[in-house]
Amino acid sequence: MNEEYDVIVLGTGLTECILSGIMSVKGKKVLHMDRNSYYGGESASITPLEDLYKRFNIPGTPPESMGKGRDWNVDLIPKFLMANGQLVRMLLITEVTRYLDFKVVEGSYVYKKGSIYKVPSTETEALASSLMGLFEKRRFKKFLGFVSNFDQNDPKTLDGVDPNKTTMRDVYKKFDLGQDVIDFTGHSLALYRTDEYLDEPCLDSVNRIKLYSESLARYGKSPYLYPLYGLGELPQGFARLSAIYGGIYMLNKPIEEIIVEDGKVVGVKSEGEIARCKQLICDPSYMMDRANKVGQVIRAICVMSHPIKNTNDVNSCQIIIPQNQVNRKHDIYVCMVSCAHNVAAKGKYVAIISTTVETNEPEKELKPALDLLEPIEQKFVSTSDLYAPTDMGTDSQIFISRSYDATTHFETTCDDIKDIFKRMTGTDFDFGDINRKQNDIFGDAE
Template identity: 25%
Template sequence: MSDPLPPYPPLDPTTYDLIIIGTGLPSSVISAAASSSGSSVLHLDPNPFYASHFASLSLPDLTSYLNSNTLSPPPPSNNTHDDSSFLSLDLVNRSLYSSLEISTFEPDILEETSRSFNIDLSGPRVVFCADESINLMLKSGANNYVEFKSIDASFVGDSNGELRSVPDSRGAVFNDKSLDLIEKRQLMKFFKLVQTHLADEKDVKVVSEEELESSFVEFLEKMCLPNKIKSIILYGIAMLDYDQDDGETCGCLLKTKEGLDRLALYITSIGRFSNAHGALMYPIYGQGELPQAFCRRAAVKGCIYVLRMPVTALLLDKETGGYKGVRLASGQEIFSQKLVLDPCVTVGLESLSSLTDQQKETIRVLVPKEISSKEKIARGICIIRGSVKAEISNALIVYPPKSLFPEQLTAVRVLQLGSGLAVCPPDMHVLYLSTVCDNDDQGKTALLSAMSTLISPHVPENLPSDSVDENVTAEAKPLLLWRALYVQELVKGEFGGNISSTSSPDGNLNYNEIVESAVKLYEQLMGSEELFKEETSQEDTTEDNDGDGVEIED
């Protein structure tokens, strides 16, 4: 049963330049940018927490959210006023999640600590030190409200349990015991070529235009790199999903130009911040801190926030078919020039048959689209006791296509996080897993295979000790305490004139594509050529940093 709505007083004012529903990362970026430009913004969320599908939640809240996030009728409206000048269309929330499985193996232990977790709904996800989300935080001033810590190490794994290090410096290459001397020299030679290309020296043409348009995997083969180094570059650094050696299953081979761009992001991320080790960072307290940082920035600039407030209906002008406003669950009608909606909000199908062509055009972004076969991502979350890699707390592991089993079509990414990031109790770790998939069974099979490679199966207390596999015991794999598996639909944001929608969390490791889509949508909405044109100052922050994390600064 859903919680009753709090007794909110009527909102004042009732008219805004922009209303935004949902506080996910794209919505929060748009809210902060619009508020900074002087627009009046009302930002609503039906949830009792910020960040929507990008949230970091306690264990009970995560379980409740996943179990309740299903297609449901709109909440009853308290509004009895019928304004004949408006056409009211009911809005519903469709679920982005399917095939949910939640298993608890140590309920007593977890019950005591369940509120000590900050678990990401859209993991695994990290931030590259040089990616667009960091640049946008610096430009907007949102960096004042979030702190990061480095990911200790990255690995490329296989079904035998071998984890090969992904080098993040010249020293790391030469200290890597899995590479022989010739392989180390080949890798350093390749990195030097990439850096020369990125330097963009006019007199030095190290990569031809023809090579830039060829496939990246062909370019790597031309460099005579051995397969294990190719695998590290393609899946541990460029973070590709599909098998680049199999054109039939891949569908779209990455071009060399795009591959070098991905390497550039990785290389320029290393050493960008003096107190960050390697290329990757993670926000303390979870990924939900990033949307909240932009929300705080928007609030400083005058944006009004209301949580626990669903929007039940869309208001259209009966004569013109144009957008006018929304009706809240409280019954109040609020008006705006433009509206941005969460990706799970849609219009009731029964309402469509009676609409005119103009009215259908106004709400076109809300009409459910036919989903193509590859617009899903399987996600997994494990709470474990122990670490998948001795003496390393925070680590990224990538399993390239076919590395776990022959039918594995896409890479599986695994992110382990420890208590130093304030996401779990001291004696535990959280594992996030994801893989792009055609269907639910395919994705979950790949995730379970990665889990079985990294984690010991749970052994009941009453099971005789001599029945436990000695090999499993000898490997000292971490013990599984809790697990969730689910498949998320991927929804692209869409500009629709006065009514637009934002993107759901995607299948990437970082936020580059999500941020780019939010920037593009903002420019289409507001006609602005540049977000956060006026630089913000540091005095707006109210919190001092006294930890040992990474504070990002210009």
Template identity: 55%
Template sequence: RMQEYDIIVLGTGFKECVLSGLMSLSGKKVLHIDRNPFYGGESASISPLEELYKKFKVPGPAKSMRPGKEWNIDLIPKFFLANGESLVSWCTLMLPGIWTSKLLMAAMSMRSSLFSFFLTHNRRFRKLLLFAMNFDLRNPCTYQDVNPQKTTTRDLFSSYDLGLDVMEFTGHAIALHSSESYLDQPCVETIRRIRLYAESLSRHNSSPYIYPVYGLGELPQGFARLSAEYGGTFLLNKAVDEIVMENGKVTAVKSEGKLFHCKQLICDPSYVPNRVRRVGRAIRAICLLNHPVKNTHDASSCQIIIPQAQVNRKSDIYISVVSYAHNVTCDGMYIATVSTTAETSNPEKEVQPALELLEPIMQKSVKPLSLSLHCYDGRKSQIFVSRSYDATNHCEAECEDIKDLYQRITGAELSIYNDIF
């Protein structure tokens, strides 16, 4: 009997599972296939620990790191801003049973200055923050002689006479820009990001970030369960033999000899290598530690950002740290992941400044990854391909990709930010 679906989704990464859940919620008949025996794809959390060692082809873990079943290691760690209007907080409403979240403490590497320090001791920074918090794009009375669509961020910072340290902190640790190009762009986006950070911090005081216990792999599984609740079908550990096309449009997916018909197809780049182009490389180093990171006040979790200007690079270097406090390691252990956009033929050397902050390292696994972008928007072929996960350790780009995919698939906008912006 012919099996007909509205949408087939290939790959169970975070973005694919969010879209699968949304499509099932809207009444679409969804089939979800993954070649792997586990959920998450490239964004999976690997467990037990022995599986990570097998993946990177290194000898098994030391006895002090066992039991391995207590480890859940994110292949691509991402922190989430906690603001109530963000995509992730919206997800918590959809998945209340899955989304038990822990707070993360934000830390700024190579700087003792944190948000609270600037807020307390820097009058000019306080004025900028107050301006951002009162800013309303719909109300020109809040602009204070700033044209948000024409005034650059560089000019905005100059008008508050911010020093270089404060500019770096604001642009990279608060607004989460990954390079200096934002300085010469209209300031409206930076204002939005400053506001988002401040509102996220105000929700919990100690940190603007949230992170799911048991690792990020819980998110794809949560949305998979949501999709299944509304009729979605999942097939794991199934090879995809062929994507069947007719007159330039997808009509079916062939998996292990069976034909599954569909009107639309959503997938990650690995399933359609002929429909994506390489746009660069990222590098990630997963480091297992038996100690907290130096100069973080023994924090059980933190985010460290090394601004690109401090290490003569074009892109920032990110360090994310989680631990036994989040049920992702055995007692007393930490997982620190270093990531950046590769700029040379020796990417491991590029992240050396970050690795030095983590010493001593019990086990280190370094992996360069190609970054891919779809060649076509999918409207003609009805094949919609997600972007590769970037080198940042926050989910801004992933949220934007979900919004973009949703709009192209449905023709409607997925609104996840507050309507001020």
């Protein structure tokens, strides 16, 4: 403990573990501590099932029908990985993929007037989809063609659209798309949580739809991937990367004090010892006085013995309930995985619902999603405050991550990682920077 480090990291959430891995690969001396006895912090997967019951204060032990407690790895935060997204790039470049196995999520669905429909994301699917009438299909097909050819640096592909000025609302108008199609395009393909994007320049929206289509093109069933044994495997994979490059890990370490002198972090005190550092990375729970509450998320983990109705009995899927369909400001998401992913006992399914809280009765806000899942055997509901740092670290050299939001993919988490990286190093995040050396000195033979 009584040593000097370049970077001390507190908390083993995914954001912290990826940054710790990147800093180690870049040759920094890293000490990584967590007050918990398990990896993952807020983004952990809980095993055995008994621990999940305890965590949510559910009396008694899980019934025998739930199978062996050890067969369960239940995510606290539901997320999937976009096959062509930033996190997958980070995993591939750092070769953390060596420690993980992934499955493609089998389907992506959208809610319309009380029913769910498969999200059409290719021109062929668009023509077959019952979400749209015949003429609408043709217009949507043209729109998808425009998006896939779109290149902001090639005026010939822009069809008169100015990527930095034309709003997305105007692009939809140009293709004469109706409200229902706008709903599922903005929320199920571009994955926006609200409708604020409609009046902003269309560049970001078009790129998001492109990311969805390119991710889908990689594996075909859906654009999403999910790691076997749960999302808790991700932080552990990056922690292992950090350890290979000399990062030191300590779980179960109570953090007594973060020592700041003249406005700048100089070290961390734990169990009477002080480890010194030049920079500190932590999640908001370690520095509440330097973070601000920016909202709340409600999540419900639901255990079932059946797949979700009207999904062709798939083992995994995502369902998006666009806010307009249920008179809300934010979408509701459902992520379902099952025993096929080694996260539940045989024959069991785990669906996690999440949304941004809008009222004083958050659980009632989940009703449209809960209705899709009936019958539910056991439900674990939690409401979490979302925090963002008020201290950007310029002077203090303390870099605090943002809480995990209600989105069901890791793109916003990766944006936060890139933002912290830039504030720490003064340079833009470059995926090439995190290439592993050909011959890792710390051996990784197995």
